[in-house]
Amino acid sequence: MRKWLIEELICPQCLDSDIVLHPDIHTETEDDIIEGHLVCPQCRQVYEIHEGIAVVVPEQTLPMIRDTTGYNSFSMLSSYLWSHYSEFFNGPDATDAYQKWARAFGSQRPGWALDIGCSVGRLTFEMTKIHDRAVGLDTSISFVRAARRLAARKRLEFDLIMEGQITEQRACELDSAFDFDRTEFIVADAMALPFRSRRFATVCSVNILEKVPDPLLHLAEANRVMDEKEARFLFSDPFSWDESVNNPNLWLGGTQEGPFKGFGMDNICRLLQDPESVFSPGFTIQDKGQVLWKIRKTSNLWEHITSQFVVAERTAMG
DSSP states (O other): OBGGGGGGBBOTTSGGGTOBOEEEEEEEOSSBEEEEEEEOTTTOOEEEEETTEEEEOOGGGHHHHHOSSGGGSHHHHHHHHHHHHGGGTOGGGOOOHHHHHHHTTOSOOOSEEEEETOTTSHHHHHHTTTSSEEEEEESOHHHHHHHHHHHHHSEEEEEEEEETTEEEEEEEEOOTTOOGGGEEEEEEBTTBOOBOTTOBSEEEEESOGGGSSOHHHHHHHHHHHBOSSSEEEEEEEOOOOOTTTSOGGGOSSSBSSSTTOBOHHHHHHHHHHOTTSSSSSOOEEEEEEEEEEEEESSSSOEEEEEEEEEEEEEOOOO
């Protein structure tokens, strides 16, 4: 974990207090903590740093990150590395979705950026082009390890699944404009962000809302860590609600009754513009649209997905 991140991390179990974690360093380099712990001075909870990866999640999230299936599986890693970086090596089959999301960041913007649900890091790297620093987080240790490896090696090397256990190695250079030294990736929970309040100038939540147990809590946490006077928020999601992931009573769309009846994007835009909602102060909608993207599972199995997006800004008056 990069040392410049230490003073920004707070205890995810003491969010209301903004308690900054204290480092207990066992192994380090000039810039990184390789082995050690982060300790909360209030609740005494200990968070591990192992092989450079900080795991800063509340206790109830630990079973999820320890699961070796799902987003921590080898097959999922192959799929998402292709999805994020295929344009650098895969020719006409590649997806340009991440370029399109990245355009929403606009021009140079001082401050830090946060990529919630960063997967293997493409948008986090894109944000280094216009921000002072960029931090990505995910609950998948496998994804975070891969993103940190990309930042260290500054190039992509991985085994792409063709069929079953048959793989082919892929390797390529990445965008030379990525500033890998200004990125960091940690394991964290989108509903308990371990960062000081109002820390980030830009936050993005791309394709994660439907995957968290409490979508509204995720948005509230995103708002908490965004600058109170000036902030940019990129939100995108396909709104493929699933009862096995979260209770329909907590969905922010896709129902015919309740406070969030109707379509998800309509409700998100309403929340963003309502200063009495979880987004306080409110935002102004700058852009809306959709992005077509792909996940490649094998050479014969693909998912084609449409994610709606909105870009919103909170600008200081006067």
